[in-house]
Amino acid sequence: MSIDLDPRPVPVTAPVLRTSLRTEPSSTDSVPAHARRSLSRSTAEQRFELIGCWVAALALSWLVCDRIMPWDGVLVFVAVTVVVGVVLLAVITAIDAGWPEVVDRIVTTVITLAAALVGLALVSTVLFIFVKGYKPLLHLNTFFDDMRGVGPRDALSKGGIAHAIVGSLIEVGLAILVAIPLGIGTAIYMTEIGGRFARVVRTIVEAMTALPSIVAGLFIYTTLIVGLGVPRSGLAAAMALGVMMLPIIARASDVVLRVVPGSLREASLALGASRWRTVWHIVLPTARPGLATAVILGVARGIGETSPVLLTSGAASFMVTNPTDGVMNSLPLFIFSTVRSGEPIYIERAYGAAAILLAVVLVLFVTARLLARPRKGSR
Amino acid sequence: MSTTLRSALPEAEEDEPRDLWIDESGSDRAFVLGSRAIAATVLAITAGIGLFLAFSAVPTFGRYGFGFLTETQWQPEADILGIGAVLIGTFTIAAVALLFAFPLSVMTALYIAEYAPARIKATLVSLVDLMAAVPSIIYGLWGFTLVQPHASAFALWLHQHLGWIPFFRVDADPNAAVWEQSRYTASAFVAGIAVAMMVVPMACAVMQQVFSQAPPGEREAAFALGATHWGVVRTVVLPFGKGGIIGGTMLGLGRALGETIAVVLIISPSFDLKIKPLEIGTNSISALIAGRFGEATSLQLQALLTAGFVLFLITLGINTLAAMVVARSRSGQGADA
Numbered sequence: 001m002s003i004d005l006d007p008r009p010v011p012v013t014a015p016v017l018r019t020s021l022r023t024e025p026s027s028t029d030s031v032p033a034h035a036r037r038s039l040s041r042s043t044a045e046q047r048f049e050l051i052g053c054w055v056a057a058l059a060l061s062w063l064v065c066d067r068i069m070p071w072d073g074v075l076v077f078v079a080v081t082v083v084v085g086v087v088l089l090a091v092i093t094a095i096d097a098g099w100p101e102v103v104d105r106i107v108t109t110v111i112t113l114a115a116a117l118v119g120l121a122l123v124s125t126v127l128f129i130f131v132k133g134y135k136p137l138l139h140l141n142t143f144f145d146d147m148r149g150v151g152p153r154d155a156l157s158k159g160g161i162a163h164a165i166v167g168s169l170i171e172v173g174l175a176i177l178v179a180i181p182l183g184i185g186t187a188i189y190m191t192e193i194g195g196r197f198a199r200v201v202r203t204i205v206e207a208m209t210a211l212p213s214i215v216a217g218l219f220i221y222t223t224l225i226v227g228l229g230v231p232r233s234g235l236a237a238a239m240a241l242g243v244m245m246l247p248i249i250a251r252a253s254d255v256v257l258r259v260v261p262g263s264l265r266e267a268s269l270a271l272g273a274s275r276w277r278t279v280w281h282i283v284l285p286t287a288r289p290g291l292a293t294a295v296i297l298g299v300a301r302g303i304g305e306t307s308p309v310l311l312t313s314g315a316a317s318f319m320v321t322n323p324t325d326g327v328m329n330s331l332p333l334f335i336f337s338t339v340r341s342g343e344p345i346y347i348e349r350a351y352g353a354a355a356i357l358l359a360v361v362l363v364l365f366v367t368a369r370l371l372a373r374p375r376k377g378s379r
Numbered sequence: 380m381s382t383t384l385r386s387a388l389p390e391a392e393e394d395e396p397r398d399l400w401i402d403e404s405g406s407d408r409a410f411v412l413g414s415r416a417i418a419a420t421v422l423a424i425t426a427g428i429g430l431f432l433a434f435s436a437v438p439t440f441g442r443y444g445f446g447f448l449t450e451t452q453w454q455p456e457a458d459i460l461g462i463g464a465v466l467i468g469t470f471t472i473a474a475v476a477l478l479f480a481f482p483l484s485v486m487t488a489l490y491i492a493e494y495a496p497a498r499i500k501a502t503l504v505s506l507v508d509l510m511a512a513v514p515s516i517i518y519g520l521w522g523f524t525l526v527q528p529h530a531s532a533f534a535l536w537l538h539q540h541l542g543w544i545p546f547f548r549v550d551a552d553p554n555a556a557v558w559e560q561s562r563y564t565a566s567a568f569v570a571g572i573a574v575a576m577m578v579v580p581m582a583c584a585v586m587q588q589v590f591s592q593a594p595p596g597e598r599e600a601a602f603a604l605g606a607t608h609w610g611v612v613r614t615v616v617l618p619f620g621k622g623g624i625i626g627g628t629m630l631g632l633g634r635a636l637g638e639t640i641a642v643v644l645i646i647s648p649s650f651d652l653k654i655k656p657l658e659i660g661t662n663s664i665s666a667l668i669a670g671r672f673g674e675a676t677s678l679q680l681q682a683l684l685t686a687g688f689v690l691f692l693i694t695l696g697i698n699t700l701a702a703m704v705v706a707r708s709r710s711g712q713g714a715d716a
């Protein structure tokens with residue numbers, strides 16, 4: 001294993017080192033007071049080189065793409081800029097530094113650019129959905145009407161997706177009604193009681209988190225709808241979502257409960273509390289933020305999941321509030337079925353629904369983050 | 380506070396740990412029994428699904444034999460069912476997704492763990508988690524509408540310049556005056572890009588966690604020896620995080636294989652046995668299920684369940700392997716449970 005050495009001498013740190021090694025406590029003032037160089041921040045010269053390189057890269061790239069080669073398109077321009085910029089940076093660095101320094105600069109640049117690319121992809125996704133989908137949101141009827149009797153040519157001022165929103169809420173609500181008590185209960189059993197049976201449960205639950213959501217949907221479709229003759233309904237969709245979310249919530253809660261410090265449990269037991277009181281008054285309150293996060297992220301996952309719903313609920317174009325009463329729509333399913341219709345206004349509605357779905361997920365996510373934030377000074 | 384210490388302990392050979400819960404109160408017994416009942420219910424549900432899938436595979440393999448795994452066609456009317464082409468398609472899409480997601484997630488994780496200013500680190504970690512929480516249908520829309528035109532142009536460029544590699548071949552004339560854009564759309568390549576958006580956050584989260592656990596002593600030692608930042612990353616952080624890199628990538632692979640809706644939105648289904656990710660038409664197990672469950676007879680439904688079971692076994696195997704790799708590597712040391 002070799003280590004890339006920075007060949008440039010670092011004169012600044014040497015005196016600091018010497019002072020700390022000196023045995024006699026006097027005469028520390030005689031050492032010239034150097035300002036300590038910040039290790040993580042770049043020097044003014046490096047910053048200048050960096051800015052210069054990218055300005056030059058932009059200019060060169062314009063020259064190449066616009067004047068020399070017949071390349072057009074934003075992507076090509078960006079790609080050329082990046083390549084030219086990295087090469088320029090390498091050359092500039094190589095003027096007054098050795099090979100390790102050059103590699104270091106290149107790698108830093110490439111890694112930063114890659115992270116920026118991922119960030120750009122996320123931002124472009126969110127912006128894209130909201131820009132394409134804001135129009136239906138300007139009409140209030142989008143939130144309060146259903147699609148009963150609304151044709152593909154009808155303007156956005158007619159009809160809405162209230163039925164999909166309500167359907168999503170009902171299905172996910174029913175699913176978490178099943179998944180949360182069972183999931184958290186199982187997690188409590190696995191961490192607080194333990195034993196051989198608990199290990200079996202944990203193994204199986206962890207294995208089932210690998211179940212693809214479409215297979216969960218297909219399972220419910222085969223057993224409930226085909227096997228038992230239950231009609232396609234919100235209830236079947238809720239079952240599919242619940243089956244999918246159950247292992248996820250159980251596993252996440254298990255992880256959260258396991259990091260509750262054992263000393264708290266022992267202190268409670270030592271004070272004479274029963275196991276039940278220990279769990280109820282000590283373990284669960286301690287783990288509450290983590291549990292809330294686990295549940296909310298599970299809900300966010302469930303509300304955006306399309307494939308189990310696609311197989312089990314059927315798509316209604318009207319408001320259905322009874323989950324046992326036939327087909328029911330939901331946000332992801334509405335998006336999926338209308339975006340492929342080929343009708344421009346339907347597609348606009350689909351993006352509107354996508355914007356609502358994304359907003360719901362964002363709100364859930366931020367709530368989960370706020371709940372999970374460690375209180376100041378608790379660590 | 381003063382404690383008087385006994386100079387010599389009395390003889391205590393028969394010292395056994397006392398049973399912590401000697402007389403369980405009624406509520407305790409109810410608690411134990413209740414939670415055991417819940418756990419048993421969950422076990423019954425989850426194991427039931429697995430067993431149900433496994434049993435539904437029996438008649439399928441009985442009828443179609445192990446050729447079910449290699450047969451490429453899915454023609455219910457001719458009673459020919461097989462998942463050969465679909466399996467290949469599933470892996471092609473996942474491979475494309477990993478091709479994009481692996482370098483991006485390693486570098487993003489490195490950026491967050493090593494290069495990002497400390498102030499924004501927590502925000503970046505949250506953003507990665509947020510990326511994981513965005514529903515797959517949103518990424519499907521993104522890939523379908525926003526990325527597809529650019530991706531197909533890029534596919535054409537790849538075909539023109541690297542067409543001699545079989546992987547990049549497309550059945551179209553790359554240098555035609557008007558390029559056949561439709562030949563380059565709805566492909567495994569485009570679907571893979573959308574799936575990569577779901578793989579990156581999963582893989583990146585695991586890797587970033589492992590990277591930030593790199594032993595500070597070794598890091599500082601490398602710095603003290605005069606290493607550059609990249610030198611520290613290369614000699615300390617990356618070797619330390621090897622398990623996290625492999626494990627995170629495999630977890631992402633498990634997600635990529637099971638992804639349904641983004642793939643269904645983008646691809647145009649076909650049952651050809653081919654490894655041409657740039658060309659229109661591919662398929663995956665989950666897309667097959669989503670496309671065919673509606674008109675399936677009970678026998679075909681069992682075949683679909685078998686396909687789902689095969690997919691489940693693959694993801695389960697990959698996830699288990701990933702968990703083992705993460706747990707075995709040095710990265711797990713000192714971590715809580």
